[in-house]
Amino acid sequence: MNEFPVSGEADAVERATSTTDDPARTDGPSYEQATARIEEIIRRLDSGEAGLRETLELCREGQGLIERCAAELDAVGQGLEELRLDELVARLEAGTRRDPDE
Amino acid sequence: MSDPGPPVTGIPGSGLAGPFPVGEYAVALRERLRGFTRVQLVGELVNLRPPTRTRVYFELRDAGGSVPCAMWRNDFERLDLAPGTLTDGIAVVVAGGCDYYPGSATSSPSFHFSVSDLRIAGEGDLLARIERLRRRLDAEGLFTTQKRLARPSLPRTIGVITGEGGKARDDVLAGLRRRHWRGRLVWAFAPVQDRHAAPAITRALTDLAAARVDVIVVARGGGSLADLLAFCDETLCRTVAMLSVPVIASVGHHTDRTLLDDVAAVSCSTPTHACESAVPLDCAEERDRLLASAGRLSVHARRSVLERARSLARQARAPSEHLDRERRRLHQGLRELRASARRRVQTSRTLSARHLLVLERRRSATSAAQARLRGTLAERARRLATAHEADRARRHQALEHLGVALAAHDPERTLRRGYALVSDQDGTLVTSAATAGSSPRLRLRFADGQLEATPAPDTMPR
Numbered sequence: 138m139n140e141f142p143v144s145g146e147a148d149a150v151e152r153a154t155s156t157t158d159d160p161a162r163t164d165g166p167s168y169e170q171a172t173a174r175i176e177e178i179i180r181r182l183d184s185g186e187a188g189l190r191e192t193l194e195l196c197r198e199g200q201g202l203i204e205r206c207a208a209e210l211d212a213v214g215q216g217l218e219e220l221r222l223d224e225l226v227a228r229l230e231a232g233t234r235r236d237p238d239e
Numbered sequence: 240m241s242d243p244g245p246p247v248t249g250i251p252g253s254g255l256a257g258p259f260p261v262g263e264y265a266v267a268l269r270e271r272l273r274g275f276t277r278v279q280l281v282g283e284l285v286n287l288r289p290p291t292r293t294r295v296y297f298e299l300r301d302a303g304g305s306v307p308c309a310m311w312r313n314d315f316e317r318l319d320l321a322p323g324t325l326t327d328g329i330a331v332v333v334a335g336g337c338d339y340y341p342g343s344a345t346s347s348p349s350f351h352f353s354v355s356d357l358r359i360a361g362e363g364d365l366l367a368r369i370e371r372l373r374r375r376l377d378a379e380g381l382f383t384t385q386k387r388l389a390r391p392s393l394p395r396t397i398g399v400i401t402g403e404g405g406k407a408r409d410d411v412l413a414g415l416r417r418r419h420w421r422g423r424l425v426w427a428f429a430p431v432q433d434r435h436a437a438p439a440i441t442r443a444l445t446d447l448a449a450a451r452v453d454v455i456v457v458a459r460g461g462g463s464l465a466d467l468l469a470f471c472d473e474t475l476c477r478t479v480a481m482l483s484v485p486v487i488a489s490v491g492h493h494t495d496r497t498l499l500d501d502v503a504a505v506s507c508s509t510p511t512h513a514c515e516s517a518v519p520l521d522c523a524e525e526r527d528r529l530l531a532s533a534g535r536l537s538v539h540a541r542r543s544v545l546e547r548a549r550s551l552a553r554q555a556r557a558p559s560e561h562l563d564r565e566r567r568r569l570h571q572g573l574r575e576l577r578a579s580a581r582r583r584v585q586t587s588r589t590l591s592a593r594h595l596l597v598l599e600r601r602r603s604a605t606s607a608a609q610a611r612l613r614g615t616l617a618e619r620a621r622r623l624a625t626a627h628e629a630d631r632a633r634r635h636q637a638l639e640h641l642g643v644a645l646a647a648h649d650p651e652r653t654l655r656r657g658y659a660l661v662s663d664q665d666g667t668l669v670t671s672a673a674t675a676g677s678s679p680r681l682r683l684r685f686a687d688g689q690l691e692a693t694p695a696p697d698t699m700p701r
Contacts, residue, residue: 168392168520175532182539189547196540203533209393210526213422213518217415222398222427222443225450 168209171202178202265341265348272350277336280306280352281360284331290315297325299333299352308333310354318357321370330360369471373498376473381480385504388485392520394453396423398484400443403428407458407489407510414514419523425452431459431490436469441478448484454517455482457499458510459490470497479503489513654686 166174178199181187187195220228249258282299295315298305310333325331335354342348359367376382397415401407408426415424427443430436440457447455459470469475470490476498479486488503489510500506507513646652650660661669663678675681681692 167389172525172528172532175529175536179532179535179539182536189543189550192539192543193547196536196543199532199536200540203529203536206525206529210522210529212395213393213420214522214526215421217421218423220423220425222425222446222450225425226446229450 165205166202168206171206171209175199175202175206262341262343265339269339269341272337272339275337277334279332279334281330281332282306283328284325285327287325287327296351299331307349307351308335308354309338309351310335310357314355315357319371320359320367321374324359324367324370331357332360333357369498372471372473373501376476376480376498376502381477382501384480385482385486385502388483388504390485390504390517390519391453392518393420393522393525394422394517396425396450396452397514397517398425398427398443398447398450398452398455399458400427400429400440400447400455401458401510402431405431405459410510411456411458411514414511415518417511418515418518418521420514420518421522425450432467432469434469437472437475440469441472441475444475444478444482444486448482452484455484455486456510456513456517457486457488457490457503458513467497470499472498475499476502487513487516651686654684660684 165171178195182192182195247258249255280299282301282305285298285300285305287295287297290312293312295310295312297308297310299308300306333352333354334356335352338351338353340349340351397420399408399411401411411424415421425447427447429439429443431440444455444457457470459467467490470488479499479502485504486499486502487505487507488497488499489507489512490497490499496506505513505516507516650658654660660683661675662682662684663669663674664680664682666682669675669678669681676694679693681694683690683692
């Protein structure tokens with residue numbers, strides 16, 4: 138059926154699809170959603186239509202989002218860390234082995 | 240039916256047979272050409288013209304010559320070639336045989352090699368096979384799965400699959416520097432152009448996905464079509480399609496698009512662009528933007544605090560202002576009430592005065608009437624008294640007359656004149672001698688007194 142050369146990795150698809158996203162990255166809004174919300178909040182505040190209570194709530198929400206976004210930027214701004222895949226795998230495996238003892 | 244006319248004689252002195260009617264010759268020529276052995280020809284396809292209703296025309300050439308070709312449209316469409324596959328210069332093998340259209344009195348004749356089958360030769364054949372696989376994968380929907388994945392705007396960990404020591408590595412770093420991205424970069428070095436390439440790349444993809452990188456870049460700096468074959472591997476492409484991590488491909492040519500380019504979430508022309516796509520935001524710009532947003536938010540927050548303070552002050556003043564307002568309102572009400580009362584009293588007073596006046600008038604009228612009545616009564620009383628007096632005098636006079644008359648008839652007066660009243664013992668007047676005679680005792684009354692008497696028996700009448 139395959140008229141084209143295939144790699145022969147029979148289990149490749151299965152292994153590949155068994156991976157999942159980092160759960161830590163999936164909770165809460167994404168960076169773009171957060172920045173979009175910040176823009177929306179500022180537009181609302183700039184419009185002058187928000188009441189006092191709403192303004193305070195929006196400021197509080199915006200502050201939280203900014204802190205979250207700043208944390209995201211910090212995570213990719215501290216310094217480039219280059220790893221080889223085998224190093225990363227070894228590190229992850231070492232972490233997995235260490236976990237039960239902790 | 241045209242008139243054949245007189246017989247035509249040949250060219251004097253010529254040793255050749257004929258002359259023959261050209262139509263017959265053309266038909267004979269066609270039959271002769273069709274009798275040629277059917278063969279396969281190889282050459283470059285050029286001058287492919289848009290298909291007519293029934294035929295497709297092109298030419299087959301090489302350095303030594305060319306042959307005009309025609310193919311029935313049904314046969315051509317049965318080849319199932321992707322649009323754009325047959326381009327000028329592509330090497331093809333055609334199968335068929337010679338044919339000749341003899342023309343007519345109104346149409347020109349033409350010669351062509353009648354093609355019944357065609358296949359793309361060499362590299363072109365490879366492309367055709369890739370195209371078939373491309374259509375199959377597309378039909379299975381594998382070109383859309385990666386594109387539906389959400390790509391993080393700021394990936395923390397980026398996996399890069401590329402050849403070790405290649406120029407692509409520098410391009411990747413340059414792309415990330417442009418984005419001011421300084422996160423974790425995981426290199427997965429793999430051969431990218433030999434027969435081991437596809438399995439190694441597939442394994443690297445699954446390992447990076449398992450290591451929970453946020454996005455994977457597969458980078459390679461171009462190459463010949465044969466070199467790019469690894470990136471058209473079916474298993475590799477199916478693996479990428481099923482990955483839950485977005486894959487950004489930068490392996491293709493400008494002209495030859497690999498299947499990985501199609502199946503990946505994004506396809507870029509250079510590794511630098513691939514990295515810019517992996518990190519769609521410029522981290523430095525984002526930081527500036529975030530700072531600006533924080534500043535504006537802070538301004539709004541301060542303004543809102545001030546506004547809140549002002550609002551509280553307003554609210555603090557509000558009760559006394561309310562009291563003042565209420566007081567003023569009450570005073571106003573009181574003034575209005577008083578004015579209203581005054582108006583009402585004034586109205587009542589006016590009304591009362593008017594009533595008083597009316598009553599006074601009525602009283603005066605009544606007094607006058609009373610005076611008049613009293614005068615009338617006095618007059619009447621006077622008249623009555625006068626009349627009464629006259630009547631009384633008249634009556635008195637009449638009484639006097641009656642007294643006189645009565646006195647004339649008074650027995651006492653008669654007695655004084657010497658007469659005596661005789662009565663029996665019971666007091667009953669005795670007016671006859673007979674009666675007196677029959678009474679045992681008589682009472683005689685005189686003017687100066689009375690006495691008892693007994694009638695003498697012999698004096699009694701008989």
